[in-house]
Amino acid sequence: MLADSEFAFELSVCQWAERAWSPASDTAVLVARQFGTKHRRWDTIVLECDPSGLRERAKFGAEVFDSDILHVLQNAPADWTYYRDALPDPGYPWRYVRESIHEAADRQAIETRKQGNRIEIRRIRPYPDWLRRIVAIENKPDLTASAARNLVPQLQRDIALSLADEVWVATAATEERVEPILLADLPAAAGVLTVDPETGTAEAVWQPRSLSVDEPGTRILDRPDDDTSAARFEYADTDWKRERRLAIAERAYARGWRAYADTMRPDCRHFQLNADETGVYPHCVAKDCLPTAAECRGQCPSYEPEPPAWRSKAWPLDGGPGKAIQRVLDRRRRRQRPGLAE
Numbered sequence: 001m002l003a004d005s006e007f008a009f010e011l012s013v014c015q016w017a018e019r020a021w022s023p024a025s026d027t028a029v030l031v032a033r034q035f036g037t038k039h040r041r042w043d044t045i046v047l048e049c050d051p052s053g054l055r056e057r058a059k060f061g062a063e064v065f066d067s068d069i070l071h072v073l074q075n076a077p078a079d080w081t082y083y084r085d086a087l088p089d090p091g092y093p094w095r096y097v098r099e100s101i102h103e104a105a106d107r108q109a110i111e112t113r114k115q116g117n118r119i120e121i122r123r124i125r126p127y128p129d130w131l132r133r134i135v136a137i138e139n140k141p142d143l144t145a146s147a148a149r150n151l152v153p154q155l156q157r158d159i160a161l162s163l164a165d166e167v168w169v170a171t172a173a174t175e176e177r178v179e180p181i182l183l184a185d186l187p188a189a190a191g192v193l194t195v196d197p198e199t200g201t202a203e204a205v206w207q208p209r210s211l212s213v214d215e216p217g218t219r220i221l222d223r224p225d226d227d228t229s230a231a232r233f234e235y236a237d238t239d240w241k242r243e244r245r246l247a248i249a250e251r252a253y254a255r256g257w258r259a260y261a262d263t264m265r266p267d268c269r270h271f272q273l274n275a276d277e278t279g280v281y282p283h284c285v286a287k288d289c290l291p292t293a294a295e296c297r298g299q300c301p302s303y304e305p306e307p308p309a310w311r312s313k314a315w316p317l318d319g320g321p322g323k324a325i326q327r328v329l330d331r332r333r334r335r336q337r338p339g340l341a342e
């Protein structure tokens with residue numbers, strides 16, 4: 001696959017990571033893109049998961065649980081208990097907890113009953129410990145010296161906060177090796193990966209350091225360029241980090257990296273999925289390229305809706321090719337999450 005845009009490169013990194021990321025042999029891998037916190041979005045994240053934990057997670061369904069519901073699920077007791085006795089004080093009003101309890105019950109993730117005017121809760125199954133590690137990858141296909149320098153503040157923030165276990169920069173493989181000077185510019189704790197989208201292979205040219213996710217982190221709010229002004233920091237405690245990591249993992253579990261089709265126009269008659277040995281990619285027949293998510297939208301001057309006949313019985317696939325493409329991507333996404341019902 002020819003990666004001629006950052007978006008195309010990002011997809012090739014996701015495909016490669018899903019196929020070839022090789023942690024310990026008893027580890028399952030989930031890949032997602034464009035994820036993070038309010039303050040920081042990573043291009044690609046790789047979740048290393050406990051395989052049996054991942055199967056247990058699937059029993060709760062494919063949809064995401066937010067932090068408030070996770071607070072309920074993780075503390076729901078095995079026997080009927082008044083919810084305020086069962087759950088630790090959330091640090092926010094209990095009425096919000098009650099909303100999360102009802103939502104969790106509606107999704108059949110816990111059971112509830114009324115005893116007098118008290119709500120009691122009981123778990124249906126324990127919420128599993130399925131996430132082992134989070135690997136964050138920053139994609140910079142064209143890693144020039146100035147691009148490397150621009151990345152440094154972001155990487156320093158990631159390393160200081162240590163929300164991810166590892167931080168990598170992925171760049172496109174060229175005939176030349178990565179200049180040592182570029183490696184010298186980047187923080188030593190960040191790994192560097194060269195990815196060849198045409199062959200779907202990658203090589204680690206610098207190994208990252210494992211970050212201290214179980215220790216408090218530091219959020220760098222402001223790091224002035226001059227040496228005289230003080231940088232501003234904020235403390236991130238371990239509870240906050242643990243909660244954020246799981247919230248990120250939950251969203252990544254629900255969305256994966258193939259959700260790009262949700263914001264593109266697979267219902268355009270020119271939209272196709274092309275496959276080669278490196279993976280499956282969107283392809284625009286009108287422009288003969290891999291369209292970016294930014295250009296493949298209703299306002300695209302070449303956009304043409306599928307002819308209605310394609311969506312009717314004249315077309316062998318239910319709902320026409322646009323819907324069929326969505327289903328192919330959904331199926332592939334589900335395949336990465338073992339244990340989910342079809």
Ligand code: SF4
Nearest residue numbers: 268284291296300302
């Ligand atoms: S013509 Fe425009 S909207 Fe249609 S597939 Fe190509 S980029 Fe997407």
